[in-house]
Amino acid sequence: MSTATTGSATVDTPWLFRKNNLQAMGVLALVIAGSAWALSLDTRFVYMLVYVWFGLAYGMLLQYGRFCMASAVRDLFAVRVPRMAVGMMIAVALYGVVAAAVTLAGFSTFHPNVMGWHIIVGAAIFGFGIVFTGGCASGSLYKAGEGNMNSMLVVIAISFSQAIVVSASGWWDKLVPQSWVAAAAAQDMPAELTVTEGWFDIFTAGHIWGLKGATTATLFGMGETTTGIVWLNTFLTAILPVAIILVALYVFYYRKGYLRRTGKATPTLGDEFAGMWAMFTASKNTAIAGIGLGILAGLHMYVTGALREHYDIFNFGELLVAMGYTNGLSIQDTVFDPGYWYITTQEAQWGGWVMEKLGIGGLMNNIYFGLDNGLPNPLLNAPGFMSVGIILGAAIMALSRREFKWKMPSWETAFFAIVGGTLMGIGARIAMGCNIGAFFATVTNGDPSGWVFLIGMTLGAYIGVKVFAWWMDWSTARKSGALDF
Amino acid sequence: MQVVDWFEHFREQRAVPAQPISRVVELPGVGRVRLVRSVNCVGTMCPRPQLLTMKVAGEVAPGEIIEVISDNPAAVEGFPALAQVLGCTHLATVRDDDRWRMYLRRSL
Numbered sequence: 383m384s385t386a387t388t389g390s391a392t393v394d395t396p397w398l399f400r401k402n403n404l405q406a407m408g409v410l411a412l413v414i415a416g417s418a419w420a421l422s423l424d425t426r427f428v429y430m431l432v433y434v435w436f437g438l439a440y441g442m443l444l445q446y447g448r449f450c451m452a453s454a455v456r457d458l459f460a461v462r463v464p465r466m467a468v469g470m471m472i473a474v475a476l477y478g479v480v481a482a483a484v485t486l487a488g489f490s491t492f493h494p495n496v497m498g499w500h501i502i503v504g505a506a507i508f509g510f511g512i513v514f515t516g517g518c519a520s521g522s523l524y525k526a527g528e529g530n531m532n533s534m535l536v537v538i539a540i541s542f543s544q545a546i547v548v549s550a551s552g553w554w555d556k557l558v559p560q561s562w563v564a565a566a567a568a569q570d571m572p573a574e575l576t577v578t579e580g581w582f583d584i585f586t587a588g589h590i591w592g593l594k595g596a597t598t599a600t601l602f603g604m605g606e607t608t609t610g611i612v613w614l615n616t617f618l619t620a621i622l623p624v625a626i627i628l629v630a631l632y633v634f635y636y637r638k639g640y641l642r643r644t645g646k647a648t649p650t651l652g653d654e655f656a657g658m659w660a661m662f663t664a665s666k667n668t669a670i671a672g673i674g675l676g677i678l679a680g681l682h683m684y685v686t687g688a689l690r691e692h693y694d695i696f697n698f699g700e701l702l703v704a705m706g707y708t709n710g711l712s713i714q715d716t717v718f719d720p721g722y723w724y725i726t727t728q729e730a731q732w733g734g735w736v737m738e739k740l741g742i743g744g745l746m747n748n749i750y751f752g753l754d755n756g757l758p759n760p761l762l763n764a765p766g767f768m769s770v771g772i773i774l775g776a777a778i779m780a781l782s783r784r785e786f787k788w789k790m791p792s793w794e795t796a797f798f799a800i801v802g803g804t805l806m807g808i809g810a811r812i813a814m815g816c817n818i819g820a821f822f823a824t825v826t827n828g829d830p831s832g833w834v835f836l837i838g839m840t841l842g843a844y845i846g847v848k849v850f851a852w853w854m855d856w857s858t859a860r861k862s863g864a865l866d867f
Numbered sequence: 868m869q870v871v872d873w874f875e876h877f878r879e880q881r882a883v884p885a886q887p888i889s890r891v892v893e894l895p896g897v898g899r900v901r902l903v904r905s906v907n908c909v910g911t912m913c914p915r916p917q918l919l920t921m922k923v924a925g926e927v928a929p930g931e932i933i934e935v936i937s938d939n940p941a942a943v944e945g946f947p948a949l950a951q952v953l954g955c956t957h958l959a960t961v962r963d964d965d966r967w968r969m970y971l972r973r974s975l
Contacts, residue, residue, distance in 0.1 A: 445940075447944075448940050448941040448943075448944035448945075450913070450941045452913070453913060453914070453941065453945065456913070456914055457914065457917065457945065460914040460917055460918060461914070461917045461918070461921055461949055461952060461953075462952050463917070463945055463948045463949050463952050464948075465944075465945050465948040466945070513914065515912070516912030516913045516914075517912075517913075517941075521941075525941070528940065532912060635952075639951050639952065639954075643951070664947070664948050664951075665944060665945070665947070665948060667944060668944065780940070784964075785940045787938060787965050789910060789938070792910065795910075795911070795912050798912070847914070850914065850918075851918060854915065854918055854919075
């Protein structure tokens with residue numbers, strides 16, 4: 383195998399002055415200038431800048447490794463390639479180790495998700511959607527940073543579909559059972575939230591709040607102990623499942639081809655380990671990105687946790703109030719502020735904010751925005767800037783590697799982006815997160831609900847691949863005239 | 868006209884499997900080889916490039932060489948791994964200004 387380059391790379395311009403590198407540095411300068419401006423307004427904006435710069439680093443690494451978590455589950459079924467699934471497992475293992483250290487140091491920002499059937503259902507809808515959009519929620523952000531307008535369309539579809547889903551009422555309310563309405567009414571909630579109207583409110587107050595979620599250590603009453611954090615949360619919930627999945631990927635997807643290529647008819651245990659190593663290093667960029675993302679995601683929790691300690695706050699909303707920004711906060715004076723890598727909720731807030739500006743009322747009367755996450759101006763949306771950071775970080779990396787290219791959608795990809803993105807938004811809300819917030823951040827912090835999400839996402843992706851392959855065959859046959867219409 | 872170009876692109880159905888061709892290309896580190904198929908996946912999103920390659924690789928005879936053109940970095944990254952699964956040898960990836968050309972030989 384060899385790789386070669388033709389075209390403008392051979393032009394003898396000094397590295398620093400090549401057009402693409404100048405553009406990359408321009409984007410970086412923009413982020414630095416924006417950060418300096420924010421700090422000059424109020425130094426407490428450093429809390430928001432942590433999100434910006436971690437987002438920037440995530441974006442750079444995602445682009446560097448072409449780290450497509452959608453392909454992690456999709457390609458196993460579509461073409462039986464385990465490359466990205468391996469990369470994702472490497473990232474999970476490292477995030478798990480760093481998360482344990484951060485938790486032991488007392489700076490964890492993590493809250494477990496509740497466990498229930500909703501995770502499988504939502505994750506399956508999400509997994510079905512990602513096959514058609516060509517990327518997950520983070521993947522769409524970094525691909526948008528590569529100039530892919532199709533992925534930008536996906537981000538927009540995710541934003542608005544979530545905002546609509548969490549605020550819709552009327553006939554939507556018929557989707558949920560009456561028992562949930564009664565359970566929601568029994569909750570002692572302020573009247574302005576109208577928790578018995580709006581299917582998502584009824585779902586949240588009448589169903590989700592009745593469910594329990596905990597880390598494995600907490601389940602065994604060892605949530606605060608070192609043994610619980612290290613052995614139950616990190617080893618049992620993150621490392622052991624990762625090891626099992628990696629061995630399964632090797633046995634079912636890699637071993638046969640590897641042994642044939644290397645001509646080993648009767649492999650020894652050493653050969654098997656060499657084979658596993660070959661699987662890990664099949665794509666070095668992906669493995670490096672997995673290592674980097676895992677470590678950074680853990681460090682992100684540490685930095686935010688330390689800043690919360692420094693400012694003596696639990697939530698960015700308190701800091702916003704102290705700085706004099708009171709618009710768009712929830713009735714608890716909070717805003718969405720997970721303190722770790724998260725994607726979908728801030729996009730829902732973007733969508734919701736735009737809808738509110740367009741004069742659509744009632745968004746703050748629901749639990750999702752009104753009670754929990756608020757609806758802040760995008761310029762004050764800290765996790766929102768993490769998403770912007772991912773786009774810009776990916777743009778910097780793509781520009782410097784001459785991989786940035788404006789790509790306009792065709793009618794087919796645009797249709798898939800909107801429909802797939804909408805399904806991703808709906809799925810993410812029902813499952814209470816995407817493959818980052820509901821899988822990556824959970825299993826690494828000892829919350830087993832993330833594995834349920836992965837199972838659901840895998841199921842959805844499996845069905846999605848079948849439908850996509852059918853569509854491709856059908857549309858190709860029609861195009862080539864094999865079918866007569 | 869940019870707008871017209873874009874409209875043409877918008878309504879175009881992309882990436883139809885390649886018809887048989889016979890073309891000789893010079894590959895770095897490999898030499899001159901004859902192609903039997905060329906799959907143009909420019910502008911497509913995953914998993915279309917992978918599925919099309921799988922289809923075309925299944926249609927050629929052992930020893931024959933196919934070309935896949937893509938401008939999707941994530942798809943290009945996964946191609947060597949894809950080649951292994953398809954029972955092909957990944958001969959080369961040649962980078963042009965805004966796209967990559969990948970060459971796979973169906974194993975004997």
